[in-house]
Amino acid sequence: MSFGDPNNPYSQQPPQGQPGYPQQAPQGVPPQYGYPQQPPAGVPPQPPYGAYPQAPMPGAPGMPGAGMPPLAHWGLRFGALLLDVLVTVAPMYALGFIDLALADDAATADPGIFFAIGVLYTIGMSIYQLYREGSTGQTIGKKALGISLRRLADGSTLGFGMAFVRRLAHFLDSVACYVGWLWPLWDEKKQTFADKVCGTVVVVVPKN
Numbered sequence: 001m002s003f004g005d006p007n008n009p010y011s012q013q014p015p016q017g018q019p020g021y022p023q024q025a026p027q028g029v030p031p032q033y034g035y036p037q038q039p040p041a042g043v044p045p046q047p048p049y050g051a052y053p054q055a056p057m058p059g060a061p062g063m064p065g066a067g068m069p070p071l072a073h074w075g076l077r078f079g080a081l082l083l084d085v086l087v088t089v090a091p092m093y094a095l096g097f098i099d100l101a102l103a104d105d106a107a108t109a110d111p112g113i114f115f116a117i118g119v120l121y122t123i124g125m126s127i128y129q130l131y132r133e134g135s136t137g138q139t140i141g142k143k144a145l146g147i148s149l150r151r152l153a154d155g156s157t158l159g160f161g162m163a164f165v166r167r168l169a170h171f172l173d174s175v176a177c178y179v180g181w182l183w184p185l186w187d188e189k190k191q192t193f194a195d196k197v198c199g200t201v202v203v204v205v206p207k208n
Helices: 074-102 113-136 140-145 160-175 179-185 193-198
Strands: 147-151 200-204
Touching: 074 113, 074 140, 074 147, 074 179, 074 200, 113 140, 113 160, 140 147, 160 179, 160 193, 179 193, 193 200
Parallel strands: none
Antiparallel strands: 147 200
16 A cells, blocks of 8 residues: 555545645635735734724823823813802802892891702702713713813723712812812823722813
């Protein structure tokens, strides 16, 4: 029995194109499954089918803002916070002054119906602001100044629950003589203490 005997299946060479024997696709034919192809020069490699490219983190070392909006400076953040406070709280006090104006004696007047309406407005607006911040990254103040709250890891929005947790975490910004509110002035990622605990950043986005 000689090597290459057609009657001996163990002596036959495996035909081309079988699994385990990669071959190049013919010239001019689009690459099919099993034909690895290198991208042309100057074209970045594409991720495999079904894979999602990872967005660079804003402020990541060596890539400041690459692929992500720039980080918002302290002035923008303070201005947005001031607008949010005015939108949320100012109507309550304005309605309270109406009660005082209608009272016979402003010095002894109790909170009236207008102040009660103002309290309900403030509660409702606070919930609405959290919903906006969690779903879109922007409160009314943040939208007006063109900034947005995002996750540091992937740039996504937080959702209502995490936005609420971050709001509670602002206690850490206030407890240490309000230093946490000023921390973005010198922090590399311009984060407050609440941002660091929750893994968030505030970035600049186009105004709509």
